[in-house]
Amino acid sequence: MNKKLSIVDIANALNVSKTTISFILNGRAQEKRIGTELVERVMKYVEEVGYKPNSLAKSLRTGKSNTIGLMVEDISNPFFASIARLIEDRAYKNGYKIIYCSTDNDTSKTKDLITMFRDRHVDGYIIAPPEGIEKEIESLINDGLPVVLFDRHLPYVNTDFIEINNLFSTYNATKHLIEQGFKNIAFVTFASQQTQMLDRVKGYHDAMKSEGLKANIKEIVFNQNEDLIMKPLREFIKTNPTIDAILFGTNHIGTCGLKIMQELDKKAPTDIAVISFDDYDVFALHSPPVTAIAQPVEEIADNVISVLLEKLNNKLSFNKSQSVILKTELKIRKSSVRAGK
């Protein structure tokens, strides 16, 4: 219908060069000493006809796309979805758009996605990195692109990241279970070499060790197909009847665990006490409510975007690394509190 207006159309209509229009629209009128009368005339006309500069052309010339690439593990996981939501809000407020994708923790998929993001000239990267993409991340950094990692980091890549104190979180949760009198405490998690997961395992392990208790760690291979998670989990619980408490390493596996317990008619905390990493509605609403290690989602999102925006705005200080470790909160609910107490 109404053919899109270009800067040339505006220039012709007003009998002014397109350079002048460009300067005015980019707020460089004063600097370029464009007469105030003309500035007003141009602004008025632009407003009137609703002209919007073509952002592709702009990006091509300036090299800035005003886009942030967001790579999460899985956007349908409530933890990532809520962080994505918060990041989205702050990004839009600052004039940035988000392109996102789910990595599924798949290294080669992630590599492809990074290539795609580069290709799209995203200005900054927010990544929850899977293992094995050190080279790609380093290459981004070497090329001067702002990168912020979150939820986990790559130990041998020197970049900014936002994380929580995983080690202390599971340590603390385990201690809590021990204090409640549970002894045969298992840690059930996804098999992973990611930093946050290693810390979670270690925190649990150290707490058990410090109390002279035997650690019992079950690692389950992640799979998109939920049945393939449920099955080994079911086996584990069935074949370990002496377990009196389980600490789950993520919300996803925690949820699966609850499903299995329901299926096997195991009640928390009488049959098996339960704590899960990450907090969300499922845990708060469960009967009994499930004790959870709540991550400070808002703070994580805030920090991630703040650090990234700072990098985007003054590329100068990219040498000063800004990594943040946030604290979790152990939300103690009935599922982990000994009946008698």
Next chain:
Amino acid sequence: MNKKLSIVDIANALNVSKTTISFILNGRAQEKRIGTELVERVMKYVEEVGYKPNSLAKSLRTGKSNTIGLMVEDISNPFFASIARLIEDRAYKNGYKIIYCSTDNDTSKTKDLITMFRDRHVDGYIIAPPEGIEKEIESLINDGLPVVLFDRHLPYVNTDFIEINNLFSTYNATKHLIEQGFKNIAFVTFASQQTQMLDRVKGYHDAMKSEGLKANIKEIVFNQNEDLIMKPLREFIKTNPTIDAILFGTNHIGTCGLKIMQELDKKAPTDIAVISFDDYDVFALHSPPVTAIAQPVEEIADNVISVLLEKLNNKLSFNKSQSVILKTELKIRKSSVRAGK
């Protein structure tokens, strides 16, 4: 570090014109009768140096951005998050990237976002539209841009949409409650004039009427702040002690309802039977498990993206409207089954 290669660099390196390179890379070698020997030489070199055409430049010239704009109500809502995830997968497989945003059902925010998407030259639009954006959607369609609506539609805008049979879904759920012997059934939902919501109310209303029962509808104003949802909900339940069943209009309000019931120590189904629209982990895992109207999330996503891709591929048949109404499944669980039965 390694300066990005451009097509000119490739052309110079091989002593060939950039036109030729472009033809070859776009698979038009045969059509443009480029010698096979040269084609091979170029392909090999391109592969070797890892040249990737600048997609911004490409988009600027061709007018195609290979991007789909996805507008959901709230990406942190599990229903939308899982649809977004499925759409993302299919889109990436077809060479499209997703830019997304949450509308919060806010009309003016949505208008801004549509402007932004246009500005970004997204190739196609997937929108769960709030009320009051008929004009903007029509304008997209008039400009020949592919638009698919989902979850709801705009009755007076003639475009494709994917929806479920809301009317029958709540009718059927209400009938189920009546069959179970509940009589004082309330419908609690968010105040909204969106088609899916109107249908949900009507389905409930008609079912009650057909059985000669009195409808009791509570509409709650949506708010980002959950407390402002909980408060009127709490009041409603407290001041309506005769209610023996509640049908919740969305997963969000259903979840809030469960929280209130927990707080007030009301058990389902003995104190109040419960059914909620949308199904997710919270409902399946709740004790007792909550009967839910499950939307066919995969099918919705599949249909949405199929229709959109078809439109993107052959702009020809844009006159033939492809609207799909999918069926829901009433997952009957304990929360709505009379104790005695």
Next chain:
DNA sequence: TTTGTTTACTTAACCGATTTACTGTCAAAA
């Protein structure tokens, strides 16, 4: 009167691709 400075713009190059319209060569047909 000449030179210099400021003001208020404009011209033209550029970003990196695609695409239209050519060019030059050689063999077959008229």
Next chain:
DNA sequence: TTTTGACAGTAAATCGGTTAAGTAAACAAA
């Protein structure tokens, strides 16, 4: 011998902006 057509490519315009470099006019200083 000239024309035609297939072949194998190329030059230049274009998409819609930004930006470095330049210019004309007015005024001030030397």
